[in-house]
Amino acid sequence: MPKGQPVAVPEDGLTTRQRRNRPLLMVHTGEMKGKSTAAFGMALRAWNQGWNLGVFQFVKSAKWKVGEESAFKALGRLHETTGEGGPVDWHKMGEGWSWSRKAGTEEDHAADAVEGWREIQRRLAAETHDLYVLDEFTYPMKWGWVDVDEVVDTLVNRPGHQYVVITGRDAHPKLLEAADLATQMTKLKHPMDAGQKGQKGIEW
Numbered sequence: 001m002p003k004g005q006p007v008a009v010p011e012d013g014l015t016t017r018q019r020r021n022r023p024l025l026m027v028h029t030g031e032m033k034g035k036s037t038a039a040f041g042m043a044l045r046a047w048n049q050g051w052n053l054g055v056f057q058f059v060k061s062a063k064w065k066v067g068e069e070s071a072f073k074a075l076g077r078l079h080e081t082t083g084e085g086g087p088v089d090w091h092k093m094g095e096g097w098s099w100s101r102k103a104g105t106e107e108d109h110a111a112d113a114v115e116g117w118r119e120i121q122r123r124l125a126a127e128t129h130d131l132y133v134l135d136e137f138t139y140p141m142k143w144g145w146v147d148v149d150e151v152v153d154t155l156v157n158r159p160g161h162q163y164v165v166i167t168g169r170d171a172h173p174k175l176l177e178a179a180d181l182a183t184q185m186t187k188l189k190h191p192m193d194a195g196q197k198g199q200k201g202i203e204w
Contacts, residue, residue, distance in 0.1 A: 023163045025155050025178060029138060029171035030185030033203075038183070039133050039165045040068045046131040046163070047075055047085045054129035056120060057092035058113060059136035059168075066092075067204050089129070091116075110145040117146045127160040138168030141175065152178045 012019070026042075028035035043053055055072065069090055076088030117140070123129060140146045152174050155164055166175065176182045191199075198204070 021161075022180075023158075023161050024180040026163070026165040026181040026183075027138075027171050027175055027179040028165065028167045028183050028185065029169060029176070030183070030187075031169060032185035032187040033190070034185050035167040035169075035183075036068070036135050039135065039167050040072070042165055043072065043131060043133050047072070047079075047088065050086045051130035052086050052128070053088045053131050053133070054120075054123060055088070055090045055133040055135065056116060056137070057090075057135040058116060059139055067201075086130070091119075110140075110143070113140040113145040116140075117151070121154055124154065124158045124162060127162060129162065131163045131165070134164065134166045136168045137166045138171045138175070141172050142168075142170050148172045148174050151175070 010019075014022070026039075028038050043055065047053055053072070055069075057066075069092070072088045073090060075085055076090075079085045079087055120132065120134065124132070141148050141151060156178050158164070171182070
């Protein structure tokens, strides 16, 4: 897209404005770091536009101190007190509607994942958020905990003007086919290859 201009204009009957403002289904996948980071960068832009944000983390533990969570919760408080930006609703394992950090069988974890997905379905039906960040959501699909066809059907047919970005490795081909934007993070080099562990301010 040279200079931000599309290389082709489809004959879909939409005006330029309608096509430009069509809400997107986006997927960030691949083996390299940066998938969630890119999604939260989008969320930061959306917050600045006053959008209502819903973040749902499917793998990260409640005990992990994720820098983006602290920052976005602070932005949510700023919105509540000053009206700046948009509201922020953040859920992860061990916190929120269903997740719990406890020992359990794979069936227990699968049931939790399904309930998390059901909550997202309810919110999509109610048009609760403008942007949904479904962080690490490719894994429940990969592990068979949630049905891929159901996920794709729900997201493709979501009502209203709702954007969705999904992160995680090994995105299912059906999800990639349904996406309007799909990015593959390919590793060229990583500090871990030289024995270096994650760093404060970079990984968390």
